[in-house]
Amino acid sequence: xxxxxxxxxxxxxxxxxxxxxxxxxxxxxxxxxxxxxxxxxxxxxxxxxxxxxxxxxxxxxxxxxxxxxxxxxxxxxxxxxxxxxxxxxxxxxxxxxxxxxxxxxxxxxxxxxxxxxxxxxxxxxxxxxxxxxxxxxxxxxxx
Amino acid sequence: xxxxxxxxxxxxxxxxxxxxxxxxxxxxxxxxxxxxxxxxxxxxxxxxxxxxxxxxxxxxxxxxxxxxxxxxxxxxxxxxxxxxxxxxxxxxxxxxxxxxxxxxxxxxxxxxxxxxxxxxxxxxxxxxxxxxxxxxxxxxxxxxxxxxxxxxxxxxxxxxxxxxxxxxxxxxxxxxxxxxxxxxxxxxxxxxxxxxxxxxxxxxxxxxxxxxxxxxxxxxxxxxxxxxxxxxxxxxxxxxxxxxxxxxxxxxxxxxxxxxxxxxxxxxxxxxxxxxxxxxxxxxxxxxxxxxxxxxxxxxxxxxxxxxxxxxxxxxxxxxxxxxxxxxxxxxxxxxx
Ligand code: B12
Ligand SMILES: Nc1nc2c(ncn2[C@@H]2O[C@H](COP(=O)(O)OP(=O)(O)OP(=O)(O)O)[C@@H](O)[C@H]2O)c(=O)[nH]1
Ligand SMILES: [Mg+2]
Numbered sequence: 455x456x457x458x459x460x461x462x463x464x465x466x467x468x469x470x471x472x473x474x475x476x477x478x479x480x481x482x483x484x485x486x487x488x489x490x491x492x493x494x495x496x497x498x499x500x501x502x503x504x505x506x507x508x509x510x511x512x513x514x515x516x517x518x519x520x521x522x523x524x525x526x527x528x529x530x531x532x533x534x535x536x537x538x539x540x541x542x543x544x545x546x547x548x549x550x551x552x553x554x555x556x557x558x559x560x561x562x563x564x565x566x567x568x569x570x571x572x573x574x575x576x577x578x579x580x581x582x583x584x585x586x587x588x589x590x591x592x593x594x595x596x597x
Numbered sequence: 598x599x600x601x602x603x604x605x606x607x608x609x610x611x612x613x614x615x616x617x618x619x620x621x622x623x624x625x626x627x628x629x630x631x632x633x634x635x636x637x638x639x640x641x642x643x644x645x646x647x648x649x650x651x652x653x654x655x656x657x658x659x660x661x662x663x664x665x666x667x668x669x670x671x672x673x674x675x676x677x678x679x680x681x682x683x684x685x686x687x688x689x690x691x692x693x694x695x696x697x698x699x700x701x702x703x704x705x706x707x708x709x710x711x712x713x714x715x716x717x718x719x720x721x722x723x724x725x726x727x728x729x730x731x732x733x734x735x736x737x738x739x740x741x742x743x744x745x746x747x748x749x750x751x752x753x754x755x756x757x758x759x760x761x762x763x764x765x766x767x768x769x770x771x772x773x774x775x776x777x778x779x780x781x782x783x784x785x786x787x788x789x790x791x792x793x794x795x796x797x798x799x800x801x802x803x804x805x806x807x808x809x810x811x812x813x814x815x816x817x818x819x820x821x822x823x824x825x826x827x828x829x830x831x832x833x834x835x836x837x838x839x840x841x842x843x844x845x846x847x848x849x850x851x852x853x854x855x856x857x858x859x860x861x862x863x864x865x866x867x868x869x870x871x872x873x874x875x876x877x878x879x880x881x882x883x884x885x886x887x888x889x890x891x892x893x894x895x896x897x898x899x900x901x902x903x904x905x906x907x908x909x910x911x912x913x914x915x916x917x918x919x920x921x922x923x924x925x926x927x928x929x930x931x932x933x934x
Pocket of ligand 1: 574
């Protein structure tokens with residue numbers, strides 16, 4: 455069994471009350487077409503729900519799509535919720551309507567990278583493929 | 598003793614599931630130990646049926662109701678992988694928003710990774726891990742099944758087949774191999790027109806199948822009420838109406854699930870069924886192990902050479918398979934794969 459060939463598992467979520475889901479769906483499809491297994495949670499997710507899903511699904515990365523303007527409050531809270539569950543090593547990518555000047559703040563709060571409107575899908579796929587270490591997972595021991 | 602596998606430690610559980618899914622040897626060894634230690638603790642319920650019939654919505658509604666009875670629930674949801682890119686979009690969680698965030702509920706999505714039969718190959722072992730973790734009920738939602746996706750019958754104690762009105766005429770209902778594996782038939786979306794008629798058609802189709810097997814006819818619930826399964830010898834497949842999106846008919850379905858499990862535990866047929874399932878599982882694994890061993894031993898390029906011949910109709914695929922098998926038989930018998 456060639457373990458390193460397993461597909462990447464990526465969680466795509468929409469935090470908060472924002473109903474714009476086109477971008478999230480387009481990203482989900484692009485990642486699927488690149489051979490990844492994408493868990494799509496749908497709209498109106500709280501940071502707690504996102505972190506819980508990331509834990510149960512044991513994903514390699516979390517992608518957040520947000521166009522509501524609430525990114526500076528919501529995105530850091532997702533990172534905190536992940537860290538609270540011991541999942542601080544999971545990279546978190548974000549996209550949507552996020553002004554350039556907010557990006558340094560978000561990166562300082564644990565967001566790996568931010569992709570705005572018009573970013574070519576290949577760029578996003580390539581970035582995720584190259585910035586998502588298939589995490590070394592110590593197997594739970596049998597005894 | 599290190600950390601014990603438990604639903605109270607979801608992170609370790611999640612990682613074990615990943616290792617099982619990826620076929621990690623240590624995980625497969627662990628799951629064998631767990632299997633021997635865990636005998637029929639959780640109620641393993643298969644949910645299958647037409648794509649978009651409301652399986653995920655129904656699982657969410659059932660889970661909410663079970664949580665009110667303080668029962669812990671695990672959900673394994675399978676969605677199809679693309680045969681070309683191997684990628685998948687696993688969307689069943691969308692319908693389960695209302696039940697996520699409860700520590701007594703564990704939801705895991707998996708891609709079929711092209712396993713035939715509507716459930717991923719690792720599903721049985723993942724169910725064993727969830728059972729060992731102590732969940733009371735484990736739902737396995739299959740990919741929106743066509744007519745011969747019946748592998749779930751090997752795994753589940755109770756198979757619920759979900760249909761919905763307006764998806765096809767009665768002929769289709771009779772043809773569907775799916776309803777033959779149903780322990781409980783659900784017509785979901787009972788809020789839509791024609792639900793009653795669909796239920797009646799299904800009940801009629803069931804009655805046909807049952808006559809030839811010498812059983813009683815099914816009971817049809819004319820309202821979202823359980824048709825009481827009766828009889829000591831056989832199980833009467835109830836046809837239930839639900840409206841999962843509106844939490845209607847869910848209590849009756851939970852009753853039917855519990856009655857079916859009670860029946861399995863007390864009837865001779867329940868025992869036979871476990872035997873049949875174990876045998877089918879061994880066969881499936883034997884087949885997989887043989888295939889793996891065979892493919893590992895076939896001389897490099899031999900299969901491709903035969904393919905080139907067969908593509909031009911210079912050889913028949915049966916002949917090719919036989920020749921390949923004959924070449925590896927001695928190696929198979931002497932190896933300890
Ligand atoms: C279409 C649209 C709608 C549709 C949404 C349909 C749907 N189901 O998605 C409708 C009409 C419903 C709508 C409603 C509203 N909208 Co609107 N809408 C838009 C619009 C015109 C386009 C958005 C879109 O779909 N783009 C196409 C997708 C593919 O692009 P994208 O999401 O940006 O995704 C790309 C990248 O951002 C990135 N990406 C996105 N997500 C992710 C995730 C990851 C992990 C990664 C790696 C990358 C990534 O990759 C994608 C490809 O490059 C934008 C304006 C704009 N030009 O963006 C306004 C806009 C987003 N809407 C806006 C507003 C205000 C609203 C409303 C509040 C209007 C109102 N007053 O009622 C409502 C709110 C609805 C709600 N419930 O939330 C504002 C938001 C302002 C803000 N954030 O400060 C915008 C920016 C318009 C504006 N200039 O004012 N809207
Ligand atoms: N009217 C009505 N719609 C329902 C009901 N239950 C589910 N739906 C809708 O049916 C659609 C499909 O529901 P799902 O629960 O995703 O169905 P599914 O069988 O899990 O679908 P797949 O997993 O994709 O095969 C959704 O739009 C639901 O909202 C119901 O009781 N009544
Ligand atoms: Mg579903």
